[in-house]
Every structure is written in structure tokens, then in C-alpha cells.
Amino acid sequence: MTSSQRILASTRSLTIDLDGTLVDTVLDLHQACNAMLAELGLPDRSVAEIGRFIGRGTNTLVRRCLTNDQTGQAPDEEAFEQGLAAYLKHYTRINGKHAKVYPGVKEGLAALQTAGYPMAVVTNKPVKFTLPLLEATGLAPYFKAVIGGDSTPNKKPAPDPIICACVEMDVSLMHNLHVGDSGNDIQAAQAAGCGAVGVTYGYAEGYPIQAEDCNALVGSLAELAAMLPAHAHEEHS
Numbered sequence: 001m002t003s004s005q006r007i008l009a010s011t012r013s014l015t016i017d018l019d020g021t022l023v024d025t026v027l028d029l030h031q032a033c034n035a036m037l038a039e040l041g042l043p044d045r046s047v048a049e050i051g052r053f054i055g056r057g058t059n060t061l062v063r064r065c066l067t068n069d070q071t072g073q074a075p076d077e078e079a080f081e082q083g084l085a086a087y088l089k090h091y092t093r094i095n096g097k098h099a100k101v102y103p104g105v106k107e108g109l110a111a112l113q114t115a116g117y118p119m120a121v122v123t124n125k126p127v128k129f130t131l132p133l134l135e136a137t138g139l140a141p142y143f144k145a146v147i148g149g150d151s152t153p154n155k156k157p158a159p160d161p162i163i164c165a166c167v168e169m170d171v172s173l174m175h176n177l178h179v180g181d182s183g184n185d186i187q188a189a190q191a192a193g194c195g196a197v198g199v200t201y202g203y204a205e206g207y208p209i210q211a212e213d214c215n216a217l218v219g220s221l222a223e224l225a226a227m228l229p230a231h232a233h234e235e236h237s
């Protein structure tokens with residue numbers, strides 16, 4: 001058995017990223033960003049651009065829209081404050097309108113729940129947007145905890161939100177597997193001492209996760225569920 005196989009076999013719980021992993025939210029975020037840019041008299045951004053800007057939370061998304069700078073630095077604090085207020089107003093209205101659960105997510109979550117795995121959402125999206133989105137997409141009942149980008153002082157790639165989710169679920173970090181679409185997720189998982197699984201779809205800020213950077217790379221959550229022990233408390237022999 002390789003060490004990655006051992007990590008998968010000893011999994012007892014999962015923390016799962018939201019945008020780009022559970023739900024395809026780019027069209028909602030694109031619409032909210034462009035409504036904000038229009039209000040500021042700035043030109044539209046494409047769906048592909050917004051896809052590259054997603055993953056480090058709302059403030060970074062707004063900064064990237066204003067500057068097109070992947071580091072998220074905004075030169076003008078006043079424009080940022082104005083942009084953030086406009087973005088929050090528009091996203092509150094748009095959140096969930098075009099969002100689509102990725103193929104294999106519901107099947108995967110149902111199988112994992114039946115197998116007895118406690119699961120939590122760990123996202124950089126603020127909690128006030130995360131909870132309604134989970135309700136609207138029908139995913140809420142699968143999760144014991146929901147940690148947003150504003151639930152802990154530091155968001156992913158810091159380990160804090162994964163640690164917080166494991167405390168809320170009362171599970172050990174060592175036997176938790178974190179699943180996500182970006183390097184952020186892999187870094188956070190490794191910093192927390194958890195296993196790390198990447199998905200082959202999603203946004204990944206333009207840098208798709210490579211198989212060698214994580215313990216497994218999967219095409220869907222259904223595929224991941226099939227790789228884990230059929231009962232959360234048992235290991236494959």
C-alpha cells in the first residue's frame with residue numbers, strides 16, 4: 001500500500017470545498033461582478049476571467065475584478081470599498097440563480113452519508129452566502145458543519161477552517177480528508193495534517209491541481225466515494 005492509499009483507507013470524515021467542487025457558481029459570480037463593474041463605470045469581465053479570480057474569498061474577487069491583478073492588490077482603497085458594497089448587494093440578489101451542482105455530487109454525498117462519514121463544507125465564501133446556496137441546491141442535509149471564509153480569522157490556504165470544521169464534527173484531523181478544486185485546498189489540507197484530494201474540474205485560479213500534489217485526483221465525488229471504505233469506521237484490508 002502506498003502512503004496515499006493508506007490515507008484514503010483510514011479516512012473517517014470529510015471536509016469539502018464549495019465553489020468549483022460541489023457547485024458551479026461561476027455564472028452567479030460573473031453576473032454579480034459585472035453588475036458591480038457597471039455601477040462603477042468599468043468594463044465587463046468574461047466568465048473565463050471570473051473563473052480565474054474565484055477561490056480566495058469575496059474581497060480578493062472584488063480586488064481582482066478592479067485591478068485584474070492575481071495577487072488581489074487594489075491600488076485604490078476607495079474604489080475597493082465602493083466595489084465591495086456594490087458586489088455584496090448584487091450577489092445577495094443573484095446567489096443561487098444560475099448555480100448548478102456538479103455531476104456525481106449528490107450521488108457521492110449520499111453514498112458517503114450512508115457509509116457513515118461525517119461531512120462539513122469548508123469554503124472561502126462568506127457564511128451568509130453559503131447557507132442559502134446549500135439550501136437552494138438541496139445539499140444542506142448532507143453536512144454536519146459549515147465553515148465559511150469569515151468563520152475563522154484566516155481562510156484557506158491557512159489550516160484554520162479545516163481545523164474548525166473537524167472540531168465542530170468532533171473528528172480527528174489525522175483521519176479527515178479534505179476535497180477541493182484549487183491549490184488553496186491542498187495547501188490548507190496539508191497544513192492541517194489531513195489527507196488532500198483534488199477534483200479535475202472547477203476553477204483552481206487557472207492552475208489545475210496535479211496528481212502528484214495530492215493523495216488522489218478524482219473526476220467526481222461519486223468516484224471518490226467508491227474509493228473509500230464502504231463503512232466509515234472500517235479500513236479496507
Ligand SMILES: O=C(O)COP(=O)(O)O
Nearest residue numbers: 018019055056057123124
Ligand atoms: O472564493 C470564494 O468565495 C470561493 O471559495 P471556495 O472555492 O473556497 O468555495
Ligand SMILES: [Mg+2]
Nearest residue numbers: 017019020181
Ligand atoms: Mg473552490
